Amino acid sequence: MYRMGRGSPDPDSIVITSGSQEGLYALSLALLDPGDIVIVERPTYLAMLQILKSLNVKIVDVELQEDGMDIAELESTVKKLKESGEKIKFIYTVPTCQNPTGITMSLEKRRGLIDIAERYDIYIVEDDPYSYYLYEEVENVTPLYKLCPDRVIYCSTFSKILVPGFRIGWLVTPRELTPHVVKMKQIVSLQTTTITQYVLADILKRGIIERRLPQLSEYYKKKRDAMLEALETYMPDHVTWTRPVGGMFIWVRTRSDIDTTSLLKTAIEKYGVAYVPGEAFYASRPHRNTMRLNFTYPSVREIFEGIERLGKLLKNV
């Protein structure tokens, strides 16, 4: 389940960053010029959208299916863009237990994605904070960068597997990119906090993360199971949701006329339950009837109570 350390990348291709956010930022700075195209999943991680918007690039999204990005749509999109002379710099994906949907890309689609990237000469940015938390046997979560190290930039963080407040993330980049990414990282913040890096090095040497991850996974699995059970129990018929194999999130789709953004105030004030409205996870044309639920933070009891309240809200709306 826990894969760090297996098939270690070249240490000189690793860039330590202040959390994965700074990694994604420095990388985007290094690769992108205004007007370039970046392809993302639909929906996708909202903080990456904020980075891309701040750099004035064009964001094109490709539908996310139950087993990952729609590869046929990806190919036709790439083809069309290339034909009209657009510069597609990279495809951004969270292939395993995606934020926000919890969806995991199948091995077949991973291969399909890489094949397209190879044929059209595009980098892939693999954002992977969640594959360290898998709650069932899954065969198809080989990281993209292991399938194709020359074309994939891998990004992850210790925020989810150790402690968020350390702000230590890392990138593994194809060697030709490393100096450019390092230069941008230095421009942004010179270096990452050293004292927490020393502490982390000691924690890694002692194998604390390896020992702790299976326990945490078991703990989070119970919460995932609880939330799935609670959703089954309390949701009205018009609501559907994803069934993630790991990670931290479940994606909920409500009746198409419901706007979860405008409903949030009522949810909090009248029903005492909160969620993240789905709108912010879309590069464009948001599905406003969606929401992201987190199951790792609340207790099992809070999960049942919260989902019961959410069910009432969605019945009454």
Next chain:
Amino acid sequence: MYRMGRGSPDPDSIVITSGSQEGLYALSLALLDPGDIVIVERPTYLAMLQILKSLNVKIVDVELQEDGMDIAELESTVKKLKESGEKIKFIYTVPTCQNPTGITMSLEKRRGLIDIAERYDIYIVEDDPYSYYLYEEVENVTPLYKLCPDRVIYCSTFSKILVPGFRIGWLVTPRELTPHVVKMKQIVSLQTTTITQYVLADILKRGIIERRLPQLSEYYKKKRDAMLEALETYMPDHVTWTRPVGGMFIWVRTRSDIDTTSLLKTAIEKYGVAYVPGEAFYASRPHRNTMRLNFTYPSVREIFEGIERLGKLLKNV
């Protein structure tokens, strides 16, 4: 000598950043569009030049005199730029014990600078890592942001007064700018390492920095005095240098035909002494016969030995 805590700024106008580098970066992101003008001192802090170059702004430099920026040149420069319709977004200055020169701006020039900024509606970015280390009584180092809080963005760091590896800096911004700077800080790295912030909060509460700064200042003063004495003793006639009232650096100017960049290899390999070539501190038209010396890192003995070697090198070149 130590001024933190006196005349405290509004806490809501303070932005905590991963070192002052990230502060300067987030601030520049918030204020600048490509093609905008930023005015800097000549020479100026090289990492700020790297930030500005990465953002594709136009950098205009104004000569630094013994008592700070040439205010007459600043005014004529600003006037000319405004007349030709250029957008001057801010004037960047390290007014106290500047990096790289060690020069401190007089109070008269501080007022002159603010006057120009007010009349031409330009922000001032005050980068102030060094005013916590003053080695003699100086009356004129009132921070610019205290003279004109509505127009000055103040930037500093705990890297010099506590420990560099914590990577905690701070900005004090005029209130209308704070949300924009916070947004950019979040895009770049979400948040600053929390564990070191907790440790720092405790250190501040216990008054450790206040107690330690006078000792460190005394310690650094001896080193500054040693370097000034060593320069007096060992430098050939064609060499001149600044006499900083505090901070960490002395700026050395050698014979005009000497290129300190190309001389560095010889200095290190044949004379066992290093310096930072002055070239990198210039936005344009570098004076290649300059160098930055640091006196706070080496011991007094190393200072004398190093300057003796540097003197030999500059005699023989």
